[in-house]
Amino acid sequence: MEAMVYFIGIGPGDPELLTLKAWKIIKNSQVIIYPGSLINPKMIDFF
Amino acid sequence: MKKTKETDLEAHWKILSDEIIKYLNLFGKRRFYYSWRPSFLFYFFYLYPFLKNFAEIEIVPGVSSLSAVASVIPTNLSIANEKIIILPANYADNLKKYGKDFDALILMKPHKNWQKILKLAENLKNYQSFYVKKATMLEEKIYTNLKEVPEEELDYFSIVIFKKRED
Numbered sequence: 261m262e263a264m265v266y267f268i269g270i271g272p273g274d275p276e277l278l279t280l281k282a283w284k285i286i287k288n289s290q291v292i293i294y295p296g297s298l299i300n301p302k303m304i305d306f307f
Numbered sequence: 308m309k310k311t312k313e314t315d316l317e318a319h320w321k322i323l324s325d326e327i328i329k330y331l332n333l334f335g336k337r338r339f340y341y342s343w344r345p346s347f348l349f350y351f352f353y354l355y356p357f358l359k360n361f362a363e364i365e366i367v368p369g370v371s372s373l374s375a376v377a378s379v380i381p382t383n384l385s386i387a388n389e390k391i392i393i394l395p396a397n398y399a400d401n402l403k404k405y406g407k408d409f410d411a412l413i414l415m416k417p418h419k420n421w422q423k424i425l426k427l428a429e430n431l432k433n434y435q436s437f438y439v440k441k442a443t444m445l446e447e448k449i450y451t452n453l454k455e456v457p458e459e460e461l462d463y464f465s466i467v468i469f470k471k472r473e474d
Contacts, residue, residue, distance in 0.1 A: 263331040263362035267351045269369025273444035273464070277370045285367060291330040300444055 273300045316353070324357030331362055373413065375442035376466045379449055382435065384411045384470070396420040396467070403430040412469040418461035428453055434469040441465070 266285050271277035278286075283306070286292065292307055351366065358364060373393070377384045385391050389410035394401075396417040402424075405412055412431075417424055417438070428436055438450040441464045450456045453467070 265327065265331070265358060265362045265364050266367055267354075267364065268367040269371075271370040272372040272375035272442055274375075277375070277443060279367070279369060282367050282369060291333075293327065293330075 275303045320353045328361050376439045380437045399424050402427040410471045414467040417467040437468040
């Protein structure tokens with residue numbers, strides 16, 4: 261299987277509490293799916 | 308998607324997993340990211356059966372909401388041999404029973420059972436209570452008396468903590 265899916269805990273709300281590992285993976289991902297109602301809109305700036 | 312007795316959640320998870328698989332096919336290999344909550348209450352496990360044959364999967368843990376809440380209340384959740392119990396607020400009926408055995412009682416998603424929690428809290432006189440909404444976010448609110456929490460402050464992103472008072 262070549263495809264890779266990461267399920268990432270993005271923290272309780274403060275975007276700065278995103279982990280370094282999560283940030284590195286997000287930066288290199290081709291597709292990002294997130295539940296709009298469960299995420300701090302400010303987090304989108306990181307995407 | 309709201310969970311009700313009439314909702315076929317399994318069908319919704321299947322729809323979501325199909326969407327993910329669609330993108331996997333579009334982009335081929337590596338680097339696909341699905342963002343959700345910290346793995347404490349991770350809905351990932353509903354999706355996993357649908358995805359496991361289509362991709363390699365890795366879970367990356369995040370800072371839990373419980374850690375966030377613990378950092379903003381003016382006491383510790385547990386120290387030395389103190390015991391903690393974490394419950395969905397649906398189980399608030401058992402608060403009195405658990406109060407005998409645990410030093411900190413943590414109720415997740417209390418907003419749906421608020422009146423029940425207020426009533427049962429009266430049986431936990433030797434506990435300090437906290438209601439924390441959206442810990443670490445700009446909208447963060449902390450109440451140290453549950454009776455003072457206005458209805459409009461009841462929120463999905465909230466946690467109630469009962470911490471046993473020191474003798």
